[in-house]
Amino acid sequence: MKLFIEHLMQMLGRAPTRPSKEEISDAAQKIHFYKKKEKLDIEEAKEMHRLHKSNKWRNRRWATLLAVNLLFVVSYWLDIQMLEGALTASRFLGFHMADLNSSLQVMLAFKQVLINLLIGVVTVLILWILLGGRTFCSWVCPYHLVAEWADMIHNKLVEKKIVKEHDFHRGVRAVFWLIFALLAAVTGYTVFETISPTGILSRALIYGPGLAVAWVGAVLLFEIFYSRRAWCRYVCPIGLTYGFVGLFSPLRVVYDLNDCRHEGECRKVCEVPHVLEPVIKGRATDVTVPIGADCTRCGLCIDACPTSSLRFEFKGLNKFL
Amino acid sequence: MSETDDSKKAPPSGGKKKGNPRKQKERRRFLRSVGLTAGVVGFSLAGLLPAMQRWRPRLRPPGALSAEQEFLASCIKCGQCVQVCPVYAIKLADLLDGAGNGAPYIDARMQACDFSCDGLQCVLACPTGALSHDTDFPHQVRIGYAELDRPDLCLARKGKGFQGKVRGPEFGGLFRYNEIDRWNPIPVRDRDFDLELCDLCVRHCPIEIRIAQCEAGNPPSGDENQCPPKHALTIEEVEDASGKMVMSPVVQEGCVGCGACEMVCPTEPASIIVDMTKSADTV
Numbered sequence: 001m002k003l004f005i006e007h008l009m010q011m012l013g014r015a016p017t018r019p020s021k022e023e024i025s026d027a028a029q030k031i032h033f034y035k036k037k038e039k040l041d042i043e044e045a046k047e048m049h050r051l052h053k054s055n056k057w058r059n060r061r062w063a064t065l066l067a068v069n070l071l072f073v074v075s076y077w078l079d080i081q082m083l084e085g086a087l088t089a090s091r092f093l094g095f096h097m098a099d100l101n102s103s104l105q106v107m108l109a110f111k112q113v114l115i116n117l118l119i120g121v122v123t124v125l126i127l128w129i130l131l132g133g134r135t136f137c138s139w140v141c142p143y144h145l146v147a148e149w150a151d152m153i154h155n156k157l158v159e160k161k162i163v164k165e166h167d168f169h170r171g172v173r174a175v176f177w178l179i180f181a182l183l184a185a186v187t188g189y190t191v192f193e194t195i196s197p198t199g200i201l202s203r204a205l206i207y208g209p210g211l212a213v214a215w216v217g218a219v220l221l222f223e224i225f226y227s228r229r230a231w232c233r234y235v236c237p238i239g240l241t242y243g244f245v246g247l248f249s250p251l252r253v254v255y256d257l258n259d260c261r262h263e264g265e266c267r268k269v270c271e272v273p274h275v276l277e278p279v280i281k282g283r284a285t286d287v288t289v290p291i292g293a294d295c296t297r298c299g300l301c302i303d304a305c306p307t308s309s310l311r312f313e314f315k316g317l318n319k320f321l
Numbered sequence: 322m323s324e325t326d327d328s329k330k331a332p333p334s335g336g337k338k339k340g341n342p343r344k345q346k347e348r349r350r351f352l353r354s355v356g357l358t359a360g361v362v363g364f365s366l367a368g369l370l371p372a373m374q375r376w377r378p379r380l381r382p383p384g385a386l387s388a389e390q391e392f393l394a395s396c397i398k399c400g401q402c403v404q405v406c407p408v409y410a411i412k413l414a415d416l417l418d419g420a421g422n423g424a425p426y427i428d429a430r431m432q433a434c435d436f437s438c439d440g441l442q443c444v445l446a447c448p449t450g451a452l453s454h455d456t457d458f459p460h461q462v463r464i465g466y467a468e469l470d471r472p473d474l475c476l477a478r479k480g481k482g483f484q485g486k487v488r489g490p491e492f493g494g495l496f497r498y499n500e501i502d503r504w505n506p507i508p509v510r511d512r513d514f515d516l517e518l519c520d521l522c523v524r525h526c527p528i529e530i531r532i533a534q535c536e537a538g539n540p541p542s543g544d545e546n547q548c549p550p551k552h553a554l555t556i557e558e559v560e561d562a563s564g565k566m567v568m569s570p571v572v573q574e575g576c577v578g579c580g581a582c583e584m585v586c587p588t589e590p591a592s593i594i595v596d597m598t599k600s601a602d603t604v
Contacts, residue, residue, distance in 0.1 A: 076404050088423075089399035089448045096448055102397050106449055109394035114450040117397070169354040179362055187369060188394050189420040194368035195361070199398055203413060203423055207400055210415035212422055215364075234354070235361055 004247060007292035011243045013171025016277035025286045031257050032282050038261075045263040052306035057299025064139050072206050087140070087202035088193070089120060096120035100128075100245070101238040102199065105192055108184035125245065131297075133246020137232065137239050138271075138298035142205065143197040143216065147232055150220045151271075154228050166227045168234045170274065177237040197231065198238055229271050232296075239296075246293035250315035253291040253302065257284045260309040266301035276301060279309070290315075371419030379418070379426035380464050380580065380597050382411050383434060384444040384456035387463060387600070396451035398423030402443035408495040408506045410434045411443060427464070429580025429595050434464070436527040436579065437497040437506045439541050460528055460549035465578030466599035467554065469570060475592040476519035477556060478567045483519040486510045487585050494584050496525060499534070509585060520556050522570050522582035522593050528553035551575030554582060574601055 010016055024032070071083045072090070084091045088102040098120030107113055128136055137144050157163040180192040193199055197219055200212040223230050232239055246252075255278050262281040267273040275292040278284045290313070302310045371377055372393060382402050386392040402425050403411045410432045411425045418424065425443075427434055436459040444452045456462060472478055487509040488494065495506040514521065523529055528549045531541055535548035553575040561567045570582070570593060580595045 084404050084446075085399040085401040085448075089397040089401065091401065091448075098397065098448060106395060106397050110391065110449070112395070112450070114448070114454075116448045116450075120448055166353060167350060168357055169350055172354040172358055175358060176361065179358070180365075183362075183365070188390055189369055189372060190394065190396075190398075191365050191368065191420065193398055194416075194420050194422045195365045199423060200416075203398065203400060207403060207413050212416035215416060230357075234357060 003290070007294070008247060010274055010292050011240065011247075011294040012174045013169060016274050019283065019285045023285050027287050028257055028284055031287065032284070035262070035281065040261055040263055045261065045265075048261070048306045049263075049265055049304070054303045057303050061139050061298060062145065065142070065145050068140050069142050069202070069205055072202065076206055086199065086206055087142075088199050089117075095123060097124050097127075099198075099238070100124055101241040102190070102193060102196075104181065104241065105184045105190040108181055109188050109190050111185075128242060128245045129249050130251065132249045132251040132295075133242045133244070133293060134239060134296040135246075135249075135251070136242045137236075138296040141198050141238070142201040144232065144296075146201070146216075146220060147223060147229055150223045151229055154224045157224065158228075163225050168227065168230065170234065172234050173236070173240055176235050177240045180237050192237060196238065198236075232271060243294050246295070249293070250317075251297065252293075252313060252315070253295055253297060253299075253310055254313040255279055255284065255289045255291060256309045256311070257287050257289070258309070259307040260305075261307060265304045265306075266310060269300040269304045271296060271298065271300075368416075368419035368422065371417060372421050377414070377418050377421070378597050379414065379421065379424075380429055380578070380595060382406075382425050382427060382443045382452055383436075383441055383459070383462040383464060383577075383579075384447070384452035384454075385464070386451060386453055387602075392451055393420055393424055395449045396424045397449050399448065400425065401446040401448065402452060405438070405442040405446045406434075407437045407442070408432055408435055408497070427580065429583045430591060431584070432494050433580035433582075433584040434527075435496050435506065435525070435581050437495075439547070458547055458549075459531065459579075460551070460575060460577060462577040462579065463600035463602060464580070465595040465597040466601060466604055467572045467576050467578060467580075467582055467593055468596045468599075469572065469592060470594045471588070471590065471592045472561070472569065474588040474590070475569065476588065478561060478569045480567065481519060483514055483516045483521060483587055486513060487521060488587060496581070496585070499530070518556075518568055519587065520570070521585045521587060523554050523556050525581045525585045526554040527579055527581055528575050528577060529555075549575055553577065574604070576601055 006017065072086060075081060075083045082093060087099055089098045091097065096116050096119045098117055100121060103117055103121045158165050183191040195215060197216045200216055204210065204213050219231050260279060262279065266279060267276045270276050272294045275295045278289040381392055386395060400413055403413060410427050412428065414421045414424050414426055416422050441456060444454060444456050469475065476483060490510050492510050494509050496509050497506040501507060529552065531547060531549050532552060534540055541547040552573040555571050555573060556568055557571045558566050559569045559571065578595045578600060582593045583591050583595055586593050
């Protein structure tokens with residue numbers, strides 16, 4: 001329960017709390033104690049990462065993301081009717097699917113709920129409870145993919161000191177979530193849908209691009225030249241909606257303290273580095289620690305880790321994986 | 322120049338506020354966050370203007386909730402209606418429609434709904450009820466209401482006929498002609514007409530076509546319920562502005578506003594158009 005609240009509060013914008021000594025298990029304390037004396041040799045760590053280099057999860061994820069979005073496209077263009085509609089709402093082999101945040105906007109604005117929409121919402125809710133909530137973001141959302149490419153450019157520019165990094169308060173995303181929910185209820189229009197890069201890009205892929213894509217381009221430029229991954233980190237209410245779902249998901253990344261060298265490469269590649277706070281030396285409360293709900297299950301940290309200290313876990317099914 | 326100015330100015334102003342640098346950093350971050358919120362929310366609210374002011378009035382697909390605000394509120398912008406339309410009449414609006422971004426509309430002059438699907442597939446496809454599931458038959462649809470906008474241009478009123486292809490060999494509009502192919506709409510340019518008096522609009526009126534089928538004992542899909550109870554568009558002798566008796570298309574109370582008449586009208590601009598502010602229930 002304590003962990004649940006910690007994960008929720010982190011997601012809403014609170015900085016991760018530093019665990020007190022009493023909160024750390026004996027086994028973990030023992031490991032922390034031995035590791036205290038270990039000094040990380042930077043050259044050795046660099047060599048370790050050079051030898052390890054892996055893109056396994058990233059490649060699987062990009063393939064999945066492209067496959068899902070292309071299935072929408074070919075379903076329409078080849079008229080094979082497998083996945084009709086767009087990411088906001090669709091039919092998969094005839095079954096209703098509805099994006100949770102888009103549905104929430106419609107329900108708040110329209111103040112009526114049609115049974116088809118409800119069926120779609122429940123189907124998608126069950127799907128993402130099983131698959132990890134924000135898994136939607138990194139494995140399905142088309143904006144995530146282009147934002148990852150923008151991220152690569154941004155990081156190069158920061159490295160060369162051409163642009164300066166600017167961050168925002170993470171709590172601002174929860175504020176956005178509330179504002180957009182209120183706006184839908186008060187104005188009676190699905191205000192967020194107008195500017196949602198997820199919906200815009202999904203429709204652009206399927207029905208052809210329009211001027212709205214220029215807005216998505218502007219958001220990407222903002223991320224390249226001003227603030228890393230700003231939309232996903234600080235704005236997108238879709239991410240937070242799926243984050244709430246992720247709180248109840250058995251699929252997550254877990255951290256294993258034993259072999260970790262605490263060099264911190266995983267936190268550098270992470271879109272939401274606050275969830276990886278337990279990997280900082282002396283912070284893990286137990287030998288294995290589940291990573292918080294704000295994690296998008298993208299697997300970049302798993303790819304980055306040369307000591308296999310991070311891995312996917314489906315709670316209760318460990319023996320089979 | 323300005324760069325050197327900035328670098329000269331920076332140290333003293335930084336030095337003045339020399340309090341807690343961490344607090345200052347947080348203050349700046351807070352202000353940035355407020356700016357981000359204002360910017361994004363402001364942009365999204367700007368989208369309400371075109372929608373509320375109806376800067377871009379649109380014909381909505383069959384069954385669309387009659388109040389535009391309710392329609393936009395309930396539409397989830399997924400385009401499933403677009404995908405099922407056999408004549409590709411439905412398009413999705415773009416960012417300039419503001420809150421209508423991603424919502425479906427029909428440009429009747431380019432491609433009207435001709436009810437080729439008989440069963441209102443777009444209504445069945447809609448997951449949210451933005452296209453109301455209470456609409457079962459074409460004659461229940463209320464997209465708008467046809468109007469003889471330019472009687473001065475109308476060929477029938479001039480006593481003229483029509484020969485050739487409807488709107489020329491380039492026009493891509495589709496229509497299902499039962500007598501040619503019961504199942505597949507074809508481009509209207511594939512047909513050549515030779516009419517002594519132009520009555521293209523009445524010939525293409527889906528409601529009139531249905532009434533004719535029903536009168537011949539041949540209702541669409543063999544279902545009597547498909548038979549429209551009222552006429553929508555007829556050619557009648559009327560008095561024109563100068564008091565002369567002329568033949569003219571006359572819109573009747575069974576008009577559903579599908580826009581087929583507007584699509585096939587051979588004059589430029591179209592003599593008959595759909596008025597989206599009216600419907601058979603309001604006139």
